Amino acid sequence: MNWLIELKNVTELYRPEIAQLIASGIVLLCYGVLSRRIAPFIYRTIAATMLREEMNRRAMVVFHILLFLLLVVVLSIIWGIDIKGLLVLASSMIAVVGVALFAAWSLLSNITAFFILLGQRSFAQGVTVRIVDGSNYV
Numbered sequence: 001m002n003w004l005i006e007l008k009n010v011t012e013l014y015r016p017e018i019a020q021l022i023a024s025g026i027v028l029l030c031y032g033v034l035s036r037r038i039a040p041f042i043y044r045t046i047a048a049t050m051l052r053e054e055m056n057r058r059a060m061v062v063f064h065i066l067l068f069l070l071l072v073v074v075l076s077i078i079w080g081i082d083i084k085g086l087l088v089l090a091s092s093m094i095a096v097v098g099v100a101l102f103a104a105w106s107l108l109s110n111i112t113a114f115f116i117l118l119g120q121r122s123f124a125q126g127v128t129v130r131i132v133d134g135s136n137y138v
Helices: 002-013 016-048 053-078 084-119
Strands: none
Touching: 016 053
């Protein structure tokens, strides 16, 4: 707890910009250390699961993207940038991507079902199909 008081005293001695630069440098140093130290650990852990090499690379890319986004958020907080607008934009984009992925999944499942039914001998043109949905049917 004493180190927090000392840190506050040190930051009061300098202009806010100098304190922000020092904090930004510390955050960038932590980013570099995390990127260099944790990445090999993740790589070895995933390699031990005997997944394909491509999955290993994808996991590393996702790790670096998430770490970079965390860096941007922390630096934004340090420099006093309001990130509420960014959070609204990000959540909106995630919702749109989620709806698009669901629509693509639905479309692909319908196309797959079409080809499966097309290959079945019991379903042919002119055959009547009864669809049961709960207590109703068509």
